[in-house]
Amino acid sequence: MRPVALVAIGALAACQMMTAAAETPADREAEILKTATSLANAGTWDNVGLQFVEDLTTEIGPRLAGSPDEKRARDWAVAELTEMGFANVHVEDFTVPYWKRTHETARVVGASAQPLIITALGGSAPTPEGGLEADIVRFELLADMLAADDVDVAGKIVFIDEYMTRTQTGAGYGLAVAKRAACPKAAAAKGAVACLIRSVGTDHFRRPHTGGIDRRGPDGVAKPMGPIPAAALSAPDGDQLARLLERGPVTVNLDIGVETADAAPSGNVIAEVEGGANKDEIVLLGCHLDSWDLGTGAIDDGAGCGIVVGAAKLIDQLPGKPDRTIRVVLYGSEEIGLFGGDAYARQHADELDKHVLASESDHGASYIWQFQTKFGEGALDYANKIQGVLARYGVAAGDNLAGGGPDIGVLARSGVPVVTPAQDGWDYFDYHHTPDDTFDKIEPDAFRQNVSVYAAFAYIAAESGWDFRKPADPEE
Amino acid sequence: MRPVALVAIGALAACQMMTAAAETPADREAEILKTATSLANAGTWDNVGLQFVEDLTTEIGPRLAGSPDEKRARDWAVAELTEMGFANVHVEDFTVPYWKRTHETARVVGASAQPLIITALGGSAPTPEGGLEADIVRFELLADMLAADDVDVAGKIVFIDEYMTRTQTGAGYGLAVAKRAACPKAAAAKGAVACLIRSVGTDHFRRPHTGGIDRRGPDGVAKPMGPIPAAALSAPDGDQLARLLERGPVTVNLDIGVETADAAPSGNVIAEVEGGANKDEIVLLGCHLDSWDLGTGAIDDGAGCGIVVGAAKLIDQLPGKPDRTIRVVLYGSEEIGLFGGDAYARQHADELDKHVLASESDHGASYIWQFQTKFGEGALDYANKIQGVLARYGVAAGDNLAGGGPDIGVLARSGVPVVTPAQDGWDYFDYHHTPDDTFDKIEPDAFRQNVSVYAAFAYIAAESGWDFRKPADPEE
Numbered sequence: 001m002r003p004v005a006l007v008a009i010g011a012l013a014a015c016q017m018m019t020a021a022a023e024t025p026a027d028r029e030a031e032i033l034k035t036a037t038s039l040a041n042a043g044t045w046d047n048v049g050l051q052f053v054e055d056l057t058t059e060i061g062p063r064l065a066g067s068p069d070e071k072r073a074r075d076w077a078v079a080e081l082t083e084m085g086f087a088n089v090h091v092e093d094f095t096v097p098y099w100k101r102t103h104e105t106a107r108v109v110g111a112s113a114q115p116l117i118i119t120a121l122g123g124s125a126p127t128p129e130g131g132l133e134a135d136i137v138r139f140e141l142l143a144d145m146l147a148a149d150d151v152d153v154a155g156k157i158v159f160i161d162e163y164m165t166r167t168q169t170g171a172g173y174g175l176a177v178a179k180r181a182a183c184p185k186a187a188a189a190k191g192a193v194a195c196l197i198r199s200v201g202t203d204h205f206r207r208p209h210t211g212g213i214d215r216r217g218p219d220g221v222a223k224p225m226g227p228i229p230a231a232a233l234s235a236p237d238g239d240q241l242a243r244l245l246e247r248g249p250v251t252v253n254l255d256i257g258v259e260t261a262d263a264a265p266s267g268n269v270i271a272e273v274e275g276g277a278n279k280d281e282i283v284l285l286g287c288h289l290d291s292w293d294l295g296t297g298a299i300d301d302g303a304g305c306g307i308v309v310g311a312a313k314l315i316d317q318l319p320g321k322p323d324r325t326i327r328v329v330l331y332g333s334e335e336i337g338l339f340g341g342d343a344y345a346r347q348h349a350d351e352l353d354k355h356v357l358a359s360e361s362d363h364g365a366s367y368i369w370q371f372q373t374k375f376g377e378g379a380l381d382y383a384n385k386i387q388g389v390l391a392r393y394g395v396a397a398g399d400n401l402a403g404g405g406p407d408i409g410v411l412a413r414s415g416v417p418v419v420t421p422a423q424d425g426w427d428y429f430d431y432h433h434t435p436d437d438t439f440d441k442i443e444p445d446a447f448r449q450n451v452s453v454y455a456a457f458a459y460i461a462a463e464s465g466w467d468f469r470k471p472a473d474p475e476e
Numbered sequence: 477m478r479p480v481a482l483v484a485i486g487a488l489a490a491c492q493m494m495t496a497a498a499e500t501p502a503d504r505e506a507e508i509l510k511t512a513t514s515l516a517n518a519g520t521w522d523n524v525g526l527q528f529v530e531d532l533t534t535e536i537g538p539r540l541a542g543s544p545d546e547k548r549a550r551d552w553a554v555a556e557l558t559e560m561g562f563a564n565v566h567v568e569d570f571t572v573p574y575w576k577r578t579h580e581t582a583r584v585v586g587a588s589a590q591p592l593i594i595t596a597l598g599g600s601a602p603t604p605e606g607g608l609e610a611d612i613v614r615f616e617l618l619a620d621m622l623a624a625d626d627v628d629v630a631g632k633i634v635f636i637d638e639y640m641t642r643t644q645t646g647a648g649y650g651l652a653v654a655k656r657a658a659c660p661k662a663a664a665a666k667g668a669v670a671c672l673i674r675s676v677g678t679d680h681f682r683r684p685h686t687g688g689i690d691r692r693g694p695d696g697v698a699k700p701m702g703p704i705p706a707a708a709l710s711a712p713d714g715d716q717l718a719r720l721l722e723r724g725p726v727t728v729n730l731d732i733g734v735e736t737a738d739a740a741p742s743g744n745v746i747a748e749v750e751g752g753a754n755k756d757e758i759v760l761l762g763c764h765l766d767s768w769d770l771g772t773g774a775i776d777d778g779a780g781c782g783i784v785v786g787a788a789k790l791i792d793q794l795p796g797k798p799d800r801t802i803r804v805v806l807y808g809s810e811e812i813g814l815f816g817g818d819a820y821a822r823q824h825a826d827e828l829d830k831h832v833l834a835s836e837s838d839h840g841a842s843y844i845w846q847f848q849t850k851f852g853e854g855a856l857d858y859a860n861k862i863q864g865v866l867a868r869y870g871v872a873a874g875d876n877l878a879g880g881g882p883d884i885g886v887l888a889r890s891g892v893p894v895v896t897p898a899q900d901g902w903d904y905f906d907y908h909h910t911p912d913d914t915f916d917k918i919e920p921d922a923f924r925q926n927v928s929v930y931a932a933f934a935y936i937a938a939e940s941g942w943d944f945r946k947p948a949d950p951e952e
Contacts, residue, residue, distance in 0.1 A: 058719045061590030069590075114537030114545075114772070117911060206771070206911040207683055236914040240772070243534045243915075295682070296590070296716070435593060435682040438712040439719075 029385075032463050036389050036456040039314050043452030044393075049310020050447055052080070053303055057296040057439045064293040065333035066098035066264030073289050077269045077305075077330055084313060086271035086328070094343035096333045097215070097224040098264035099123050101293065102257035104231060106196075109133065109251050112244055118196070118231040119208040119294060120256045121180060122336055123215040127194070127229045131255030132157075134193050138245050142179040146186055154191030157252055158183065161238055166202040170363060170425030173432075176200045180232070181214045188227035194254050195230040198238035203430035208232040210292050211433045212336050222337050224260035231256060266290070266332040268340045271309075273316040275325035275462065282351065283326045283461045284416075285312060285454060286341075286360035286408050288334035295437030299428065303442055303450075304361035305330050311454035315462070322462035324356060331407040334362070341407030345414065355416040357461040357468050360405025361454065364432075365447040366424040371457075372398030374418045378470035383419075386457050390421075393452055398422060417468035421453045505861075508939050512865050512932040515790050519928030520869075525786020526923055528556070529779055533772040533915045540769040541809035542574035542740030549765050553745045553781075553806055560789060562747035562804070570819035572809045573691070573700040574740035575599050577769065578733035580707060582672075585609065585727050588720055594672070594707040595684040595770065596732045597656060598812055599691040603670070603705045607731030608633075610669050614721050618655040622662055630667030633728055634659065637714055642678040646839060646901030649908075652676045656708070657690045664703035670730050671706040674714035679906035684708040686768050687909045688812050698813050700736035707732060742766070742808040744816045747785075749792040751801035751938065758827070759802045759937045760892075761788060761930060762817075762836035762884050764810035771913030775904065779918055779926075780837035781806050787930035791938070798938035800832060807883040810838070817883030821890065831892040833937040833944050836881025837930065840908075841923040842900040847933075848874035850894045853948035858940070859895075862933050866897075869928055874898060893944035897929050 056073065063073040074091050081089045099122055106116040137156040139145040145153070145160055160183055164176035183195040199209040208231075215226045231254065233241060244250045269289060275281065287304030291297020312328045331340030345352070371390055373383040380400060387397045403409055404418025412418045424446075431437050461468070532549065539549040550567050557565045575598055582592040613632040615621040621629070621636055636659055640652035659671040675685040684707075691702045707730065709717060720726045745765060751757065763780030767773020788804045807816030821828070847866055849859040856876060863873045879885055880894025888894045900922075907913050937944070 054719070058716060059588050059723065061584075061588065061716075108537075112535050112537065204916055205681055205683070206914060207681075236912065236916050239916055240534060240537075240914070243530070247535065436712065438682060438716070440680055440712050440715055 029464065032460060033385065033389050036459045039455040039459050040389065040393060040452035042314055043311065043455050044448050046310055046314060046448060046451055048313050049306035049451045050444055052309050053298060053306035053442065054439055055080070056305065057298045057302050061296045062293045063289060063291045063297055064100060065290040065336045065339070066096045066266050067100065070266060070290050070332060074267055074269050074332070077289060081269070081271040081309070085316060087274040088270065088272045091267040091269055092343065092347055093265060093267040094339060095263040096266045096336060096339045097222050098261040099224045100259045102259055103255065105255045106231065107253050108244060109253055116237045116241065116252065117206055117208060117234050118237070119210045120258065121210055121230040121232060122212040123226045124213070124230040124256055124258060125225050125228050126258045127254055127256045131253045132193055132229070133251060133253045136241065136245060136250045136252055138242065142182060148190065150190040153187060156192055157194045157196055157254060158187040158192045159196045159241060161198050161242055163198065164200055164202055164429065166426065168424055168426050169422065170428055172202070173200065173429060177211070180211050184213050184226040184228050184230040192228065194228050197232050199232040199234055201235070201429050201432060201434065204235045206234045206236050207434050207436060208234040209433040210294055224262060225258060229254060229256045266339060268332050268344055269330040271328045273312050273326040274321060276321040276323050278323050279325045280354055281324040282355045283324055283458050284329060284355055284358035284408065285326060285458055286329045286331055286358065286405060288340060288362060288407060289330040290333050290335055291437070292335055292433050294433065294435045296439065297437060298439045299364040299437050299441055300432055301362045303365035303447060307361045307365070307447065307450040307454055310451040311458055314451070314455040315459050322459060323465060324462040326458055326462050334407055338406055341410050344407070345410040352411065352414055352416060355411060357419065358404055358408045358411050358416050359419045359421065360408045361450065362405050363423045363425055364428040365442045365450060366428065367446045367449050368395050368421040368423050368453045370396050370398040370422040372402035372420040372422055373400050374402040374404065374412055375400060375468045376417070376470040377472035379417070379466065379468045382466045382468060386460055389456050389460070390453055393449055395421065395453060415469065419457060423450070505940065508936055509861065509865055512935045515931040515935050516865065516869060516928035518790055519787065519931050520924050522786055522790060522924060522927055524789050525782040525927045526920055528785050529774060529782035529918065530915055531556070532781065533774045533778045537772045538769045539765060539767045539773055540576060541766040541812040541815070542572045542742050543576065546742060546766050546808060550743055550745050550808070553765060557747040557785070561792060563750040564746065564748045567743040567745055568819065568823055569741060569743040570815060571739040572742045572812060572815045573698050574737040575700045576735045578735055579731065581731045582707065583729050584720060585729050592713045592717065592728065593682055593684060593710050594713070595686045596734065597686060597706040597708060598688040599701045600689070600706040600732055600734060601701050601704050602734045603730055603732045607729045608669055608705070609727060609729045612717065612721060612726045612728055614718065618658060624666065626666040629663060632668055633670045633672055633730060634663040634668045635672045635717060637674050637718055639674065640676055640678055640905065642902065644900055644902055645898065646904055648678070649676065649905060653687070656687050660689050660702040660704050660706040668704065670704050673708050675708040675710055677711070677905050677908060677910065680711045682710045682712050683910050683912060684710040685909040686770055700738060701734065705730060705732045742815060744808050744820055745806040747804045749788050749802040750797060752797040752799050754799050755801045756830050757800040758831045759800055759934050760805060760831055760834040760884065761802060761934055762805045762807055762834065762881060764816060764838060764883060765806040766809050766811055767913070768811055768909050770909065770911040772915065773913060774915045775840040775913050775917055776908055777838045779841035779923060783837045783841070783923065783926040783930055786927040787934055790927070790931040791935050798935060799941065800938040802934055802938050810883055814882055817886050820883070821886040828887065828890055828892060831887060833895065834880055834884045834887050834892050835895045835897065836884045837926065838881050839899045839901055840904040841918045841926060842904065843922045843925050844871050844897040844899050844929045846872050846874040846898040848878035848896040848898055849876050850878040850880065850888055851876060851944045852893070852946045854946035855893070855942065855944045858942045858944060862936055865932050865936070866929055869925055871897065871929060891945065895933060899926070
């Protein structure tokens with residue numbers, strides 16, 4: 001399905017033509033900020049980005065890293081972005097260790113025989129055919145399991161019942177995710193036969209959250225899978241298991257099947273709004289194209305792709321080229337360990353110093369409430385000016401500690417200035433990595449506010465000539 | 477786990493002793509209403525009923541009609557009710573046609589290949605091994621499918637995309653459930669190979685709602701299964717299928733496995749608070765013990781059982797016997813066609829005229845907001861007096877059109893007076909018949925208000941000597 005035509009191009013064009021006619025630097029800056037505001041206003045009624053997400057999640061659906069589905073998504077995105085008129089649309093290939101679930105069940109055996117709803121964690125080892133059966137040993141916290149004596153864990157299925165805190169920023173995730181990443185290796189080292197965790201999520205619904213485990217081998221290199229089977233219980237199933245354990249020992253049969261491959265094809269899809277005089281300078285807008293297999297990857301991260309594609313398209317529809325190039329990167333294989341981000345940094349090592357700004361949208365599609373930066377100290381006034389434009393869309397000023405996003409973390413660490421337009425994460429982890437990551441969970445008005453914000457700051461970054469690396473003035 | 481001891485028995489005993497000492501009929505009525513109020517107050521801090529639901533849903537879990545799990549639940553309930561001190565605890569057996577799912581998957585095939593999340597409807601026929609594959613024909617309403625030409629349906633999978641309306645009373649269910657019941661037989665008659673329906677539910681989560689279909693044969697007798705495979709899609713999957721159909725024809729592979737038996741054991745569990753002088757007169761408090769297999773049957777209908785058991789136990793803890801017998805009936809096999817209710821009416825045909833009042837709790841555990849009756853016109857003043865007690869617990873007066881509840885509908889139709897303490901059904905159908913029908917969905921304070929209401933009206937009915945069949949006074 002084709003994106004709908006953008007309205008109000010005439011108004012945008014008029015603004016940009018006025019920009020071109022401006023004479024003093026202050027006039028020119030004022031006109032750039034005015035055009036950015038017009039772009040943001042256009043974003044509030046834009047459907048291009050939203051249609052991109054709808055089409056991706058409907059026509060492709062789940063896009064597991066390294067899978068044929070992810071390949072279908074790349075092909076689809078190349079065709080779509082080309083038809084939308086972007087420049088230099090292409091795929092940059094790389095390979096990833098591949099893991100896919102084939103079946104997953106768990107059931108309590110004995111007097112209270114009943115099913116438990118689980119989902120295998122990405123990188124789970126398979127169980128033997130027909131499942132493995134063992135007693136449960138429960139720990140309230142990952143730390144408790146790490147501190148436990150081997151004898152209390154050996155031969156058992158470890159159950160880490162740690163909760164996640166709901167926060168606006170999503171900061172609860174960083175804490176809660178530790179149990180998911182660490183359990184298999186740590187429990188295996190103590191002789192456990194499998195790991196169960198309470199889902200890393202903030203909801204209380206009966207569909208567990210998947211997500212990756214640490215599957216690096218002793219050499220530090222990621223393998224297709226970890227040492228033992230590992231799965232998440234939904235929150236109600238975590239409650240149930242805890243209640244059963246209050247009544248006595250509980251034995252569980254866990255049956256997980258997987259397919260793996262040492263190397264499977266993945267890739268980053270790239271599309272550009274080519275710049276003018278300084279087209280070798282890059283404003284990078286990222287998202288990730290892959291998703292977990294349970295949902296259709298709408299909030300994680302089809303929305304992010306729709307937001308950056310929609311924003312870039314708004315800028316592309318201005319009559320003149322922006323001064324710098326806006327590069328949209330739809331990263332591959334983010335979910336299993338930021339493979340796309342690493343590949344991009346490797347493949348573009350020679351031009352990282354030409355990346356003047358980068359940002360990635362990967363936290364759903366709720367309203368942006370804060371504009372964080374990681375700029376040189378001398379560039380903070382630019383942050384203030386951008387936030388001045390965004391303020392009317394409900395975006396507050398943020399700190400200068402932005403990470404930018406998962407796939408561009410590697411760019412930030414190499415000195416590329418980044419911004420994080422922080423989205424409200426209050427209910428993001430109700431759906432994250434579950435079957436309920438579907439298109440209906442995107443609130444259109446909030447999504448469009450994101451398009452507005454990305455279009456505005458990206459345009460300013462591409463047109464202003466500002467150096468976001470600028471160090472503090474030694475005179476001050 | 478044993479129920480916790482009830483507090484405040486001393487206060488209740490004092491009330492009842494005062495009742496016994498009352499002399500005039502008006503005094504006696506006032507004392508009965510006062511004791512009922514004391515019982516209701518005790519209900520607001522009671523844990524017996526809630527513990528009953530927790531234990532049932534935890535230690536037994538799902539209790540599919542006719543299954544070994546339902547048998548385990550009967551055995552558990554007999555032991556539990558006996559230990560709680562109820563009288564005449566026993567099971568009344570009957571048999572039911574048996575149906576059980578063994579597997580269920582659906583996937584779109586072709587260019588937009590992706591899984592759809594379904595659940596087989598109770599009584600679905602199986603598909604051939606490996607599934608059946610056919611094009612989808614979508615109807616917005618059941619009525620549209622019923623009106624369709626056979627040629628547009630034959631050889632296809634019918635998809636009925638009808639929505640359900642959210643209401644306080646739950647009245648939307650009666651309308652929406654028609655598609656679930658009727659689709660298989662009606663679609664099969666037109667040559668369809670299978671039925672898919674948008675779940676009968678009000679949520680937008682990715683776990684579909686099961687429920688029974690009409691599986692009566694031409695002889696009007698229920699069979700283990702209907703004519704063709706039938707399944708429900710979750711609401712987001714219904715959306716997805718509709719979006720895909722906007723883009724072109726959609727082919728789906730549907731794979732459903734079932735086990736059936738013509739006759740499987742089920743039964744009603746009965747326990748009594750034996751009455752005094754008029755112990756042959758029955759106040760019946762019902763619920764159903766069976767559940768669908770997806771959840772643990774907490775709101776449907778473990779809660780109902782906890783409410784009536786908790787209420788009866790409060791009355792049982794009074795120092796003297798009530799005048800009439802309070803009979804708790806935990807019906808079996810409600811979900812597949814009210815088999816327990818029918819069996820009870822058959823097995824107790826001789827004493828139905830001795831049933832002075834009946835009520836069944838089977839609509840979750842949210843607050844009761846209205847007290848409906850189906851009394852003789854001359855007994856409506858009794859309804860007012862009962863509601864006067866309940867008003868302080870937030871219960872309004874209702875009409876005299878109560879149905880009483882599914883399993884006791886047969887009693888109501890035979891002339892037994894019934895009451896429906898109407899529960900708020902606003903979110904009941906978010907969880908109903910899904911895996912999310914679990915203990916955590918019960919709000920303890922609302923549950924206890926239900927215990928209060930049942931204890932109050934049951935006590936009044938058992939102690940007052942009122943004739944709820946009383947016809948209108950011909951003088952008036």
